Amino acid sequence: MVGGIKFLLWFLLLSSSSFCFGSELDVTCLKTLQKSVIDPRGILKSSWNFSRFICGFTGVECWQPDEDDRFLSLSLSNLGLQGQFPQGLEYCTSLVSLDLSNNNFSGPIPLNITRQVTYLTFLDLSYNRFSGEIPIGICNMDLNVLNIQHNQLSGQIPRQFGEILRLTSLNVADNQLSGLIPSFLSKFPASNFAGNQGLCGPPLDDCGNANKACLGSRRINDEFIIGSAAGFVVGFVVAFYFPHMFIFSQRLHPYVYRIFFISWSAGAGLL
Numbered sequence: 001m002v003g004g005i006k007f008l009l010w011f012l013l014l015s016s017s018s019f020c021f022g023s024e025l026d027v028t029c030l031k032t033l034q035k036s037v038i039d040p041r042g043i044l045k046s047s048w049n050f051s052r053f054i055c056g057f058t059g060v061e062c063w064q065p066d067e068d069d070r071f072l073s074l075s076l077s078n079l080g081l082q083g084q085f086p087q088g089l090e091y092c093t094s095l096v097s098l099d100l101s102n103n104n105f106s107g108p109i110p111l112n113i114t115r116q117v118t119y120l121t122f123l124d125l126s127y128n129r130f131s132g133e134i135p136i137g138i139c140n141m142d143l144n145v146l147n148i149q150h151n152q153l154s155g156q157i158p159r160q161f162g163e164i165l166r167l168t169s170l171n172v173a174d175n176q177l178s179g180l181i182p183s184f185l186s187k188f189p190a191s192n193f194a195g196n197q198g199l200c201g202p203p204l205d206d207c208g209n210a211n212k213a214c215l216g217s218r219r220i221n222d223e224f225i226i227g228s229a230a231g232f233v234v235g236f237v238v239a240f241y242f243p244h245m246f247i248f249s250q251r252l253h254p255y256v257y258r259i260f261f262i263s264w265s266a267g268a269g270l271l
């Protein structure tokens with residue numbers, strides 16, 4: 001019994017000391033971040049006074065306010081910050097929400113962003129000047145919300161985005177993205193993809209309808225045309241000899257429509 005209590009006390013002591021260690025990591029995180037960004041209005045410089053508890057800092061939210069606790073969210077929106085994506089975030093090991101929106105950040109979103117902010121569920125980088133491609137690593141995060149609209153991002157939306165099963169909100173509007181929108185993302189509103197010259201596919205227009213930038217991705221290959229033509233002929237022959245199948249079998253109707261649609265689109269492609 002006494003041994004058990006002793007063990008419990010040791011356990012509490014050890015876990016509280018690891019808590020302090022964690023907070024030191026948070027301080028390292030914020031100090032590194034503060035040094036790595038350009039802060040023309042001096043907001044971080046004046047409000048982040050490291051002889052006080054970090055939970056009172058501008059933009060820092062903790063699990064329990066007014067305590068020197070692990071913090072969970074960093075909201076640095078609209079502070080006029082500049083420079084590259086902030087450094088030091090890998091020390092913020094309990095960070096689940098990061099908002100850098102409405103600043104003047106530039107340069108790429110780091111390729112190793114997953115290693116820097118592993119446990120994020122909310123990431124808002126919107127209204128900055130981030131450029132380059134969307135790193136595929138973002139797909140390995142457990143994000144619920146990803147806002148990267150109004151930047152200068154280019155390239156395609158990685159197909160692996162379909163693997164972020166928990167994604168409930170995605171906005172990539174007003175960038176320079178191109179190519180086909182991964183089908184899994186078609187559930188999001190068209191306005192969340194608008195303002196990207198080369199982006200196409202649902203929920204936006206079909207690739208090739210009006211969007212010349214996308215023509216490359218819709219080029220119908222020869223095998224497809226031959227296959228469709230063969231399907232067209234077979235469909236006709238079957239329909240000719242077994243018309244009752246088409247008239248009476250409800251179950252076949254979807255296939256019939258599909259054959260006619262494929263034949264029709266292949267025909268249109270050939271012309």
Ligand SMILES: *[C@@H]1O[C@H](CO)[C@@H](O)[C@H](O)[C@H]1NC(C)=O
Pocket residue numbers: 049050051052
């Ligand atoms: C930081 O906080 C300490 C303790 O509260 C205070 O003495 C000091 O003046 C503050 N420094 C700045 C730059 O505000």
Ligand SMILES: *[C@@H]1O[C@H](CO)[C@@H](O)[C@H](O)[C@H]1NC(C)=O
Pocket residue numbers: 080082104
């Ligand atoms: C953003 O940063 C660029 C230089 O990197 C500067 O020329 C521009 O004025 C800044 N814009 C704002 C709104 O601070």
Ligand SMILES: *[C@@H]1O[C@H](CO)[C@@H](O)[C@H](O)[C@H]1NC(C)=O
Pocket residue numbers: 090110112115116
């Ligand atoms: C991420 O990559 C940059 C270089 O591109 C490097 O300086 C940084 O240490 C890396 N961060 C982590 C957590 O791996």
